Amino acid sequence: MEWITAKSLLIKNKHADWFGHDYTMNVYRGCHHGCIYCDSRSSCYGIDHFDIVRGKENSQELLRRELASKRSKGVIGMGSMSDPYNHDEEEHQLTRKALQLIQHYRFGVSIATKSALVTRDIDILSDIQLQAPVNVSLSITTVDDELSRRIEQRVSVSSTRFRALQELSAAGIFTGVLLMPILPFITDQISNVRRIVSLAADAGAKYVYPSFGMTLRENQREHYFRWLDKLYPGLKEQYIRTYGTRYGCMSTRRRQLERAFQEECEQQGILYRMPDIIASYKKDMEPEQLKLF
Numbered sequence: 283m284e285w286i287t288a289k290s291l292l293i294k295n296k297h298a299d300w301f302g303h304d305y306t307m308n309v310y311r312g313c314h315h316g317c318i319y320c321d322s323r324s325s326c327y328g329i330d331h332f333d334i335v336r337g338k339e340n341s342q343e344l345l346r347r348e349l350a351s352k353r354s355k356g357v358i359g360m361g362s363m364s365d366p367y368n369h370d371e372e373e374h375q376l377t378r379k380a381l382q383l384i385q386h387y388r389f390g391v392s393i394a395t396k397s398a399l400v401t402r403d404i405d406i407l408s409d410i411q412l413q414a415p416v417n418v419s420l421s422i423t424t425v426d427d428e429l430s431r432r433i434e435q436r437v438s439v440s441s442t443r444f445r446a447l448q449e450l451s452a453a454g455i456f457t458g459v460l461l462m463p464i465l466p467f468i469t470d471q472i473s474n475v476r477r478i479v480s481l482a483a484d485a486g487a488k489y490v491y492p493s494f495g496m497t498l499r500e501n502q503r504e505h506y507f508r509w510l511d512k513l514y515p516g517l518k519e520q521y522i523r524t525y526g527t528r529y530g531c532m533s534t535r536r537r538q539l540e541r542a543f544q545e546e547c548e549q550q551g552i553l554y555r556m557p558d559i560i561a562s563y564k565k566d567m568e569p570e571q572l573k574l575f
């Protein structure tokens with residue numbers, strides 16, 4: 283891992299429509315989990331050498347200062363541009379230290395990750411949840427461990443992520459699954475989508491939030507296509523025939539997938555609409571706590 287010095291950490295969001303995040307924060311830049319489809323490596327984000335993780339050496343000092351200066355509390359989203367539980371987090375604990383500050387200053391937190399390492403921080407997440415909203419999303423794209431090893435090469439396989447969900451949920455943490463992206467012609471089977479929802483329900487997840495396709499932007503596309511050539515010869519050509527240079531590539535089975543997904547969620551009693559998810563994880567707080575928050 284390399285170290286960089288950040289100028290600021292918390293970004294105020296104009297709208298809190300993505301999981302109710304009032305702020306966004308990344309204590310790392312780049313990610314080495316190796317998901318072949320990763321959107322964060324797109325040129326538009328300007329992260330050079332994306333696979334090299336860079337820790338923000340002054341993240342604690344910055345976060346302490348920024349949290350202390352905020353007049354209103356809010357939920358801080360982590361994991362939008364890099365996974366906060368990359369392998370270097372085991373040693374350097376920038377995410378854990380950030381959570382301790384979030385707890386100290388009585389903010390809420392909402393984390394997206396693919397790593398089971400998040401369960402290490404159940405103690406702090408439970409403490410935060412006593413005074414502010416907490417949500418943990420595990421991103422899961424396939425129920426097939428072999429396939430997840432191929433397309434998400436250096437992170438916990440899907441079954442380990444389901445176990446992490448179970449552990450978080452058993453500890454009383456509000457959790458769910460980010461079912462995204464769905465890779466056209468690779469993971470867009472109805473059986474895959476239905477199984478993810480039912481395994482999520484078995485693990486105690488409160489929601490599954492989907493996207494029935496993927497993005498393909500500059501740099502992300504070239505990277506993904508190189509991997510398709512290696513793993514699925516001929517598939518790149520099928521993508522080009524189907525999508526051209528389009529940015530949003532929805533599965534050609536989108537409608538059927540949506541129908542099956544909603545039906546499965548209704549059967550399993552799982553939330554899947556964003557406003558319901560936000561209302562649900564924020565409502566778990568007592569009215570008195572909410573007022574303070």
Ligand code: SF4
Nearest residue numbers: 313315316317320365
């Ligand atoms: S874990 Fe997330 S940020 Fe990291 S490579 Fe995978 S999709 Fe990209």
